[in-house]
Amino acid sequence: NAGVTQTPKFRVLKTGQSMTLLCAQDMNHEYMYWYRQDPGMGLRLIHYSVGEGTTAKGEVPDGYNVSRLKKQNFLLGLESAAPSQTSVYFCASSYLGVEAKNIQYFGAGTRLSVL
């Protein structure tokens, strides 16, 4: 049981390049999330999904797209990377359960630098 796995762990891009970050979870969770973490800004929600085939915008969605074609995978795409997207990206998954607690299980993060 690996939990939440993110690939890659590190990536350097040039401005204008595209890339996809992959998040995979093996806990059969319904909900999945992508956050970015910047110094002094906490964790800001980019996009999230409440089930296979669904996606929704979070707090900072501009410049990103997502897809949830399979329940266990949630992909984050950058079509044309910009230096402002330099950040650490965390994926998380959760389920509400009986007590309706939205406990987030985080991946190890992807450190992205855009030059």
Add this chain to the structure above:
Amino acid sequence: GENVEQHPSTLSVQEGDSAVIKCTYSDSASNYFPWYKQELGKRPQLIIDIRSNVGEKKDQRIAVTLNKTAKHFSLHITETQPEDSAVYFCAASAALGLGSQIIFGKGTRLHILP
């Protein structure tokens, strides 16, 4: 939408003393308040949480209190130890039929001084 304010942004306490981190939230529909700890270079992990129908919850040296009327909740760490040094995030969530977002505070960097 929900807005979570967290204070202070940095906190230094002597080892063995207590630390208190405070958060406020804006959406009265929020009913779940977790706290996450993030050690340097690691992922955030849940350390304690509280539901809106409870005023206080304790787990060994950590406790969380909630004042639903004032929309305040706080994390209390007693008898602090070096391993408590980390960034702590509060969060608020409202359980919705279509799934719920968690809104995080900006974090508090806690330093435990020897």
